[in-house]
Amino acid sequence: GAVVSQHPSWVICKSGTSVKIECRSLDFQATTMFWYRQFPKQSLMLMATSNEGSKATYEQGVEKDKFLINHASLTLSTLTVTSAHPEDSSFYICSASTLSGALYEQHFGPGTRLTVT
Amino acid sequence: AQSVSQHNHHVILSEAASLELGCNYSYGGTVNLFWYVQYPGQHLQLLLKYFSGDPLVKGIKGFEAEFIKSKFSFNLRKPSVQWSDTAEYFCAVIGEKLVFGAGTILRVKS
Numbered sequence: 441g442a443v444v445s446q447h448p449s450w451v452i453c454k455s456g457t458s459v460k461i462e463c464r465s466l467d468f469q470a471t472t473m474f475w476y477r478q479f480p481k482q483s484l485m486l487m488a489t490s491n492e493g494s495k496a497t498y499e500q501g502v503e504k505d506k507f508l509i510n511h512a513s514l515t516l517s518t519l520t521v522t523s524a525h526p527e528d529s530s531f532y533i534c535s536a537s538t539l540s541g542a543l544y545e546q547h548f549g550p551g552t553r554l555t556v557t
Numbered sequence: 558a559q560s561v562s563q564h565n566h567h568v569i570l571s572e573a574a575s576l577e578l579g580c581n582y583s584y585g586g587t588v589n590l591f592w593y594v595q596y597p598g599q600h601l602q603l604l605l606k607y608f609s610g611d612p613l614v615k616g617i618k619g620f621e622a623e624f625i626k627s628k629f630s631f632n633l634r635k636p637s638v639q640w641s642d643t644a645e646y647f648c649a650v651i652g653e654k655l656v657f658g659a660g661t662i663l664r665v666k667s
Contacts, residue, residue: 481659484647489621533601549600
């Protein structure tokens with residue numbers, strides 16, 4: 441139980457284009473979803489927290505106009521990287537929680553590798 | 558601000574060797590502590606967690622961790638590793654939010 445999927449698993453895009461990454465909770469309803477970014481040999485860094493039907497809360501230093509997050513349903517959140525640049529290349533991981541604000545009940549997706557050329 | 562430090566980025570062990578992965582954190586308040594594991598090509602999975610009570614926590618697959626509050630540490634241990642334990646291990650701490658360490662890649666030689 442508590443399976444989270446991400447699509448696509450990897451994507452290559454050209455600089456200046458936008459890319460959408462989907463995060464789905466397959467067998468539970470996720471009131472809260474989290475988006476993380478992982479650089480090589482570094483830890484996962486929380487980018488933003490989104491509650492279903494509300495605007496996402498971004499961490500300090502994360503550009504909300506660049507990383508658009510939508511959590512329109514209890515099973516789907518999307519992260520759109522707008523006007524991507526090579527420095528946006530990274531591994532993006534989402535997690536989902538069954539209880540609003542329950543930081544410790546996070547179930548992680550497999551991640552999406554984004555490469556911007 | 559919260560931070561988590563894992564002592565080694567790469568560890569190589571032979572099967573049946575004992576394992577200890579270090580984790581230290583900094584945070585002034587009450588914390589919840591976690592170890593996650595990511596096997597090659599798979600999701601992050603929870604190995605064990607500490608919220609309160611007995612500071613020696615037992616998790617899945619024979620892993621355990623000990624919370625030493627005075628040392629701000631939560632080291633992961635396993636008495637005898639197997640080849641299948643080859644994975645990346647992340648220590649994580651919740652104070653204000655979930656913060657991960659940089660990870661330790663464990664390779665077990667058969």
